[in-house]
Amino acid sequence: MRKTLVKSGIAAVLCASLVTAAGCSSSGNTPKDADSKGNAGSESGSKTKIEYFQMKPEAVDVVNDLIKKFEAENPGIVVEQNNVPNPESVWTMRVSTDDAPAAFTHYPHNSVFQKMAKEGRVVDLTGDPLMANVQPAIADLSKIDGKNYLVPVGLATLGVYYNVDIFEEHGLKPPATFDELIQLSEKLKSAGVTPFSFHDKDWNGIRQEVVFKMGQNLPNIEQFLDDVMNGKAHITDNPDFKPFAESLLELRKYGQKDNLGTSNDDAMRNFANGKSAMWFSGIWSIKEIQSSNPNINVAMFPFPTKDAADLKTQVSVDTAIGIPTNGKDQEATRKFIEFMTQKDSVETYLQVGGYPSGIKDVTTGRPEISQLTQLITDGKVYPTIERLWPPGTNGDVGKATQEMLATGDVDKYLKNLDTIFFNKFNE
Structure with a gap:
């Protein structure tokens, strides 16, 4: 129970x-x-x-x-x-x-x-x-x-750090939609620039990303997961989960080669020292970035949604x-x-x-996070969905996602998520 x-x-x-x-x-x-x-x-x-x-x-x-x-x-x-x-x-x-x-x-x-x-x-x-x-x-x-x-x-949120100088050098601006994010990543990759640093060695960092993006992009996710945890539905019943998982994999095409061997600290340093143009993390990382490279010209943009009108950020x-x-x-x-x-x-x-x-x-x-601050001021926010999960569930989700990023097996990932969540409240 x-x-x-x-x-x-x-x-x-x-x-x-x-x-x-x-x-x-x-x-x-x-x-x-x-x-x-x-x-x-x-x-x-x-x-x-x-x-x-x-x-x-x-x-x-x-x-x-x-x-x-x-x-x-x-x-x-x-x-x-x-x-x-x-x-x-x-x-x-x-x-x-x-x-x-x-x-x-x-x-x-x-x-x-x-x-x-x-x-x-x-x-x-x-x-x-x-x-x-x-x-x-x-x-x-x-x-x-x-x-x-x-x-x-005080509040915390996550978003995409970007190197302003790299963006300006390639004539880019922060994307308004997920498709625009993929397009600019393609441009950077074609120009020989690594678009993203990922820290996939750390399942906890992956967990933060998954929780953020589930809450942002999956409709009625809290109610659906509550139904799953009460044994009334399965993850595989929801048609939105597979494209969600595929989007996680798609973004990895634009990261460094050893993303699964890169820790959070290493990804931060890679980004801070210009080895990538972007890094998804929390606003708490900005002091570390600037300590690692005091000369970096850095800012953040909200992680974009499929439709710009649906943009919101986890708080x-x-x-x-x-x-x-x-x-x-x-x-x-x-x-x-x-x-x-x-x-x-x-x-x-x-x-x-x-x-x-x-x-x-x-x-x-900070002025570097002004776009995120504005979303919060405008009330375009949602709470972290893991607050409703039993202890330990978020860690299991992070580890299962890490396995999916290593194997590319989306179907197995969805089955693993179902095992993690199904009937959890009645065990």
């Missing part, structure tokens, strides 16, 4: 958590006055003290700067930031043992978080004033069974803030979350990675 699958996943996470959490109290970001469990306690002298458990190590410095500003504006409240290794596992253990931090970041697409929210362990923020400044489309895709449990702040919430149901000092916590999700704070926070914003009217996002 679906419930059994999720419970077994939670059990595995909690086992890992018990080991990981032992190191929490030694973290430099643990509250100074914490007890043996890492709790800060609700007050320090006459001041209310709250813990902010945030999961991104690269954001520690900017969060500390924001905390200083908040405390200056709210002298009666002290905020202690806590950032630890394996934060998702630690969060799960702490919430499960009634040791939840006052405020925390998490991901609405995360299956463990979804289970905790449905169990009532997280405050339901649907219609809450804390959600008032969230972009409507982002609020919708963040819902769990129709409810919001986190305030989305996952990269930073979102929530409150545990039994959290202490919720009035002070809400003041802090209001501060962290106001326009100026979000702009400051997102400057670190240049990510698009889930909050309205925020000027952020």
Whole structure:
């Protein structure tokens, strides 16, 4: 049953958590006055003290700067930031043992978080004033069974990096349709330029591509896969799956010769150093590209659809803030979350990675990703479809696709996908 699958996943996470959490109290970001469990306690002298458990190590410095500003504006409240290794596992253990931090970041697409929210362990923020400044489309895709449990702040998406100089040298511009993408790839290949770098050695990278493109291109894919996982349909019943698989193979005609021997890091370096004109990846890779080659003239375009009018991009919430149901000092916590999700704070926070914003009217996002940012602003987005899959399913999909890219056997691939998904919720 679906419930059994999720419970077994939670059990595995909690086992890992018990080991990981032992190191929490030694973290430099643990509250100074914490007890043996890492709790800060609700007050320090006459001041209310709250813990902010945030999961991104690269954001520690900017969060500390924001905390200083908040405390200056709210002298009666002290905020202690806590950032630890394996934060998702630690969060799960702490919430499960009634040791939840006052405020925390998490991901609405995360299956463990979804289970905790449905169990009532997280405050339901649907219609809450804390959600008032969230972009409507982002609020919708963040819902769990129709409810919001986190305030989305920063967003992530994927697209096609392209070398602007190579495109201009060959008189090319970003394509509006998939057919145009194939046409420009043909032109580059004919001119002796490798159109794409692929990182097919890493099944996880392949998984990201497949999940993105399924959600973008297969009509009613969430409902169809739900039917398959409930034993009501087979992958092979859907006529859209075969051309979808064939399109994955078709694009590989325009990659390097050793795509299955190329890792994500190698593909990034190949692209950064001009060995290919394009690379499909997430917006999180741009800093690595520019670090590898500070002189590269790079930008991104959305992965094109068959019909330009259907263009949209997958969005996952990269930073979102929530409150545990039994959290202490919720009035002070809400003041802090209001501060962290106001326009100026979000702009400051997102400057670190240049990510698009889930909050309205925020000027952020690197200029290199402006086309993707515009799609998000226009609400042309969809959530990652793997958020609805049982734990481990996405990995199986990545590995099966990797096998298909190696063999070229589309029919076997569809049968493998059916084996992965069929009746999954009833096992």
